[in-house]
Amino acid sequence: MKQTKHFGATPEKRPKQEWLKPGSTADRSGVQPLEFRRGWRIAWRGVSSMNGENISIRRATEQDHPAIRGLVRGERLNPTDLMWPNFLVAAADGHIVGAIQMRKHADGSRELGSLVVSKESRGQGVATRLIYAVLATESGPVWMITANAxxxxxxxxxFRRIEPRTAPVRIRRNHRMGSLASIVSFFKRRPIRRLVILERLPSMK
Known part of the structure; x- marks a missing residue:
């Protein structure tokens, strides 16, 4: 089984970006834009350290579900709500090398989670690209749970840290579950991570 690293705790350095004027269909490399912001298009590019193939960010398909589940569970992240329609994936040479999701809870809250990148694709800005891509279409508040460090x-x-009592119900529930899992990890002689809740409010511009 391939080892993975959870980049939700340590986002990578921002990758090179190219700003394309409205009306452009692709940058000079032929990579199609992934985001739209203020009428400008951002084309993100990345190269796998294994084979030099371009790493693309796209929406997940049903066929990606086993790979997503393997990445998430391999890193012992929250194994619940792994519904593939909520995911974006990073793909290289026909393989899924990273994933991220936006959980859509019943109470209306949205939670960024399940951010993971495979070992062979670290250091290529994949995690950062995934975060930018998943947030590009979010106009409302977004919450996430991560280690305090x-x-x-x-x-x-x-994102800014908030008190758990001010978060939506479903976010508080996941925070409690994660904290309990961390305590269980202590008895399995694994490091305890203190989890905190972060909130991202929509821009007022």
Whole structure:
């Protein structure tokens, strides 16, 4: 089984980006734009350290579900709500090398989660690209749960730490579940991670 690393705790350095004027269909490399912001298109490019093939970010399909589940469970992330329609994946040479999802809870809250990148694709800005892509279409509040030690890494996307009691019900529930799982890990001689809730509010511009 391939080892994976959860980049939700340590987002990578922002990859090279090219800004294309409205009306452009692709950058000079032929990569189609992945995001739309203020009438400009952003084309993200990445190269796999294994074979040099381009890493593309796309919406998941049903066929991707086994690979997504393997990545998430291999890193011992929250194994619940792994519904493939909520995921974006990073693909290289026909293989899924990264994933991220936006959970859509019954109470209307949206939670960024399940951010994971395979070992062979680390250091290529894949996690950062996944975060930008999944947030590109979100105009409302977004919450996420991460280790306290890495909470500050998400400030560039507008996330800030909040008290659990101020979060939506479903977010609080997942926070409690994650905290309990961390306590169980202690008895299995694994490091305890203190989890915190982060909130990203919509821009007022």
């Amino acid at each position: 890495f909470a500050g890494a998400y400030s560039r996307w507008g």
